[in-house]
Amino acid sequence: MIELRNLTKSFRTPAGRKVLFRDVNAFFPEGKNIGILGRNGAGKTTLLRIMGGIDYPDSGRVITDQRISWPMGLSGGFQGSMTGRENAAFVCGLHGIWGSAKRKVLDRVQDFAEIGDYFDAPVKSYSSGMRSRLAFGLSIAVDFDYYLVDEVMSVGDAHFKHKCEQVIEEKRKSANFIIVAHSMPTLKKNCDVGLYLGPSGLQIFDTVDEAIRLYQQGLPKPAQNSPAQP
Known part of the structure; x- marks a missing residue:
């Protein structure tokens, strides 16, 4: 409701x-x-x-x-001096996700974002596209x-759009x-x-x-x- x-x-x-x-x-x-x-x-x-x-x-x-999730793909809330991994871990903490569940979320985010070693680099070094990938991956990795x-x-790009559509179709189940x-x-x-x-x-x-x-x-x-x- x-x-x-x-x-x-x-x-x-x-x-x-x-x-x-x-x-x-x-x-x-x-x-x-x-x-x-x-x-x-x-x-x-x-x-x-x-x-x-x-x-x-x-x-x-x-x-x-x-x-209810935060707006999916919202990247404005990232802390620029923290890495992608650290930002994702911080959000996990806010939602009471710890231990093995937290590691699972971080793995999901890293896999979806496809930003390689940048996952452990400060977010302020990201391009806008990389921020969007990280934000969407983090949104979808937490269950709502x-x-x-x-x-x-x-x-x-077309690959990212297709990937977004696929994961939304799966989550709709x-x-x-x-x-x-x-x-x-x-x-x-x-x-x-x-x-x-x-x-x-x-x-x-x-x-x-x-x-x-x-x-x-x-x-x-x-x-x-x-x-x-x-």
Whole structure:
């Protein structure tokens, strides 16, 4: 069960305070993979960060009895002077993973990231692609009931994207996903229901196709070419 109760979130901007969510109440369907759609700035990433405990609402709360991951692929939380291994070990400690279970997680991360000896080098020496590999590997190596995915499959080379898709398909056998993506095929392939953040607020639909249809209706129409002048 995941419930948003009286959730309000706003940000201060040069033009004044922007409210993304105001007293939002919603129940997420249980045991479903959920696709989140909305135009840029609608609050998709912010919602994931709040559910994953990375950000906090102004008021209200997320109520759940599920183990929810941090947003998959999030690399901003790494400590640059620590190695990839040390960062992964630190996260294990935060989640109460020790001993043989910790070694298993570290082995999974190292295997997935495919960054060789850099796993034992400071993260500040990594390229952005290496950070993404480490972050995704760490996200997937820890077992959760729900995994939060924010456009992670749109970064990296073709091999990395394919590897991400494979591991998500495998994890779907025992866990669920909440995915933010601008790729409609990705959402259709991986999601059962849709959540749309639009002018009317947060709306949850029984199928992801319904949410996609509403999202696409709100997109600006492509400009028509002017007729050639004689």
